[in-house]
Every structure is written in structure tokens, then in C-alpha cells.
Amino acid sequence: MFSAARLQRLRRVLKWLLMMVVDSHLDLAWNALSWNRDLNRSVPEIRSSEAGMAGQGRAMNTVAFPEMRQGEVAVCLATLLARASGLNEPLLDYRTREIACAMAKGQLAYYRVMEAQGILRMLRDWPSVESHLGEWKERRGDSAIIGFILSMEGADPILSPNSVTEWWDQGLRVVGLAHFGVSAYAHGTGCQGRLTGRGRDLLRAMQEVGMILDVTHLSDASFWEAVELFSGPILASHNNCRALVPGDRQLSDEQIRYLIGRGSVIGAVSDAWMLYPEWVAGETPRTVVTLGVVADHIDRICQLAGNALHSAIGSDLDGGYGAEQCPCDLDTIADLQKIPNLLRKKGYKEKDIEAILHGNWLRFFQNAWSHPARQHATLGA
């Protein structure tokens, strides 16, 4: 038997064996507000509170603040997610964009409450990331504050290009133009088509203020039109590779090569339907997918780049499903810590693994936020 003091020492040593994670896609506030989840409770507590509830992902969640701390998630991109696509999907679609806007503002209010309680910390610029990481390294573990960069998945809540500045002032830094279906601005996953006229105007407004464009979920035609029009920083927050899993939700090699050329970073997703071709929700057993497949998608991007500077983690683990649709060796977000070993087995060096787990995102935001447009916007704010 270990004494309490020895156990404590052991925990401290183990902590240093873990690797800092930056996860570029979590729908935290959507889970809190639309799924009514108290993210301060542990994953097992949330699961037991949902026992007997109907609906995919209920009682099977994998993300909560305690497990994010255990998994050394120091920073994430946390979304605002509310759309008016007309698809009428419960918890996601609203009849008007005005309602979607109010829902997104409610989600922002949740992040603010968590921030006031010292649980989350909004990161709006590079100095705030630097000071956050300094403190996180001191406190890492159970008492660590989780940093977040505010992003929007589908831009319907931005009522017009004129309101981009207002959203910037509220802390929004990354915007994806569409989610599934058609938004006011672009065609998204599952449909084909270009940007709308308003979409082109929105991109101009985003560029002016220094907002980052997230190309995840754009249809191919919207993707190519957006990247041509937009000269600011571009990222793909949660995308896998079409060469491994066919379908418009994944990026083609041509798109990946283009993003690499633009200095982008692409976050690898842990959602099984983006990892296993022909995945059928509720039918395919999760044993067909392991975290090793996530490592395969990471590896493909690194092979296309010829380096490990453009691939990262964008888990999407709370994106409307639970453990039933995750790799079978992942129970909670803390299991992202298994990825370093999988990359070691593929021959990746420590420096490259650190880049994939956190370094690439940190470099990307440091570069993006030294963009002159942002400095101008901050001075003017």
C-alpha cells in the first residue's frame, strides 16, 4: 500500500509524463445549454444523471471540465453553435437567424459565467495566451483554469457583416461560415454550392477586423471560393482526410495541400463517422475504430506536408454524440493522452508529437494575431 503522501508524489510525477493538449473544437456551451449538462461534474456523474434518457449520446458523454483537466487540455477552441439552416434538426436549428443569434449569445453568457467562476479563461490575443500558459504550467491538474478561444460553427448568428465588429469586441476570433446544410453565408456539409453574396461581404468584414476563417464544413465550391477571396489566416478546426474516408465532410488531398501552403493547421477529429468509411450510427460496432485511426489521419497530413507542422487535434468529442461513436479505446477526452504513444509507434520524434498535440496551434495563433488587421482593430476597439 502507498501512503497518501507517496501517492501524491506519484501523481505529481505522472502529471509530468502527460503532454499539454490544445483541442481546436469543442461545443462546450452547446452541451451546457442545449443538452442541460453541468460540465463541472465528472463524465461518470453526467452519465448517471442522464441514465434512462432517450437520444443518441445521452448517458454516454466523454467531455467535462474535470476530464479536460485530467487530459491536460490547456486551451481549446470553444464554439458558439446555433443555426437557421432549414434542416430543422432539434437542438441545432432555429426558425429565424434572430433566434439563432440569441441562442449564440446565451452560449457566450455561459462561457462568461464559467470565466467569472475561475473555471474557463477567454483568450483574445497572443499575450493572453502566453500569460495563461505560464499560469497553467504552474497549476496543471485539478485546479487548472482551461483557456478557450471563442469560435463560431456556422455564421447564422452573425446577423449581418456590419455586426462582425460587435462580435469581435465580444471576444469572437474564429468563424466558420456554415455547418450542415446552407447558412446565410455559404453551403456547408451535405450540400453543394458557392458562397452567397452576403458570404462574400462577411469575408471582407472578417478580414478587415482580423477574424480567422475556419474552413471546416464548407462545401467544396464554397471552400475554394472562400480561400480565394479571404487573405487573412485560415484554419480547419476539425477535419479528417477524404483519401482515407470518402465524403464531402473530409478534406481532399488538394485542399490539404492548399491549406499547408497557406500556413494552416488542421485538427484531427475523433468522431467515428469521419474515421470509418460506411459508418452507420447505431449499427456499426465502435470496435471498428481505434485512436490509431486518428493517428493515421494525422500522419497523412504530415506525409502530404513533408513535416509535422500542420496537423493537430480538433477532437469534436462533444459534437452531438457520445462514446458509442468514438474510437473504442477512448472513454473520455482524457484518453487523447494515448495519441502521443501511437505517434511514437509510427516513428514520430518528441518534438513533432509536441507540435501536433499543442505546438502547431500555438504557433498558428501567435502568427495570426500578429496580423496588422488585428492590431488595428484592437487599437480601434
Ligand SMILES: [Zn+2]
Ligand atoms: Zn462540426
